[in-house]
Amino acid sequence: MNPEPYLLFKERCVDELHNLQEEFKKVYDIDSHTNWEYDHGLGIFTIKYPDREYYFEYVGVGSYSNKTRTWKWSWDNEYTPDDVKKGMLKIPEFGKVRGYDELTTGLFDGDGETGWQMTAIANNLLKGFGAYKATSGHLDIYFLFINEVEKESYDKLRKRYVKCGEHGSRRRAFVCQHLNSNTKTGFEEAFPTYPDMEFEYEDDDFQAWCDECESVRVKYDGWNEESEKFAKIKLICEKCYFDIKEFNLGYKEG
Ligand SMILES: [Zn+2]
Ligand SMILES: [Zn+2]
Structure with missing residues (x-):
């Protein structure tokens, strides 16, 4: 059996994430959040609202530079601590088996769509339940959420x-x-x-x-x-x- 062509696979992942995001945005009322914060040490992404916060265990997927118009996978990024890119090596491994070049290349040229597309692929392979794009300077940093952490566990962890x-x-x-x-x-x-x-x-x-x-x-x-x-x-x-x-x-x- 021939492997699924890359473009079809990518499209399928994008649709999958799109559906997941609809639900995720609804459940957490993402449109009304006012701030966010992530802590690579704790491995927790916090989404803030005027009256509450949600805590998510995440995987850092990668970042897109609006300056150089390139995508950088976290598994190829020495500045991303190992703990927050757990499981990301599945992506180049899978890419190698399937012959999907974008999954095996640490840094490559992209466009405004690349970040979400790669995050959609990571979601397909790592089974997230939502994703977030955080912009910092010229970088769009993509996070895939793996688990929600209750406030009580978060406070305990934080301590x-x-x-x-x-x-x-x-x-x-x-x-x-x-x-x-x-x-x-x-x-x-x-x-x-x-x-x-x-x-x-x-x-x-x-x-x-x-x-x-x-x-x-x-x-x-x-x-x-x-x-x-x-x-x-x-x-x-x-x-x-x-x-x-x-x-x-x-x-x-x-
Ligand atoms: Zn120290
Ligand atoms: Zn002493």
Whole structure:
């Protein structure tokens, strides 16, 4: 059997997304939203109204530049974090099997329609339930929504993240006041950790302290008012946490 010609496939995907968007716009009353915001760390796209907000887990599909008139797939974009382009590699894989060149080319010339067409294809392969075009300067950035997140889960998720001046929105981590990336102080942890790990329990956090804090902790037979006063735990981001860990354990000098 011959594969479906690309133009037909593309048209079919566009129709599919068009129908989905009608429903999506109705359900969320998209026409009356007043603002939007996305957070690549959290992986949440927020659509804002004067009296409420909706939260969507998304996949970044790609962006269309109105300046260079080119489409750039997210899977080919080093600035899009892996977490928000999960599953996007399905597109070039599928394109390779079918011989659909636009799906296997990271950057190509397009026009005003290209962004929605590519988003429609991503929707067909990744099973979204709605999409959004966010314009920022000369870029139209396309998002495919995979799940709606309830406010309660969003608030819970948000609480576990911090905005780091250096690394943006990241999972939170706790360290004693003595830990830093300039002086080695030892590195004790509540449990073994590695970057991007999934926690066993929902309430787990990255927690580390220095050798001195460890001896105080042992002296007081655990964390109590005294040992905590000495440690003066501070909040940092996950990336900073692992920078300090690597520095202290000497991987970097290795
Ligand atoms: Zn300490
Ligand atoms: Zn940081």
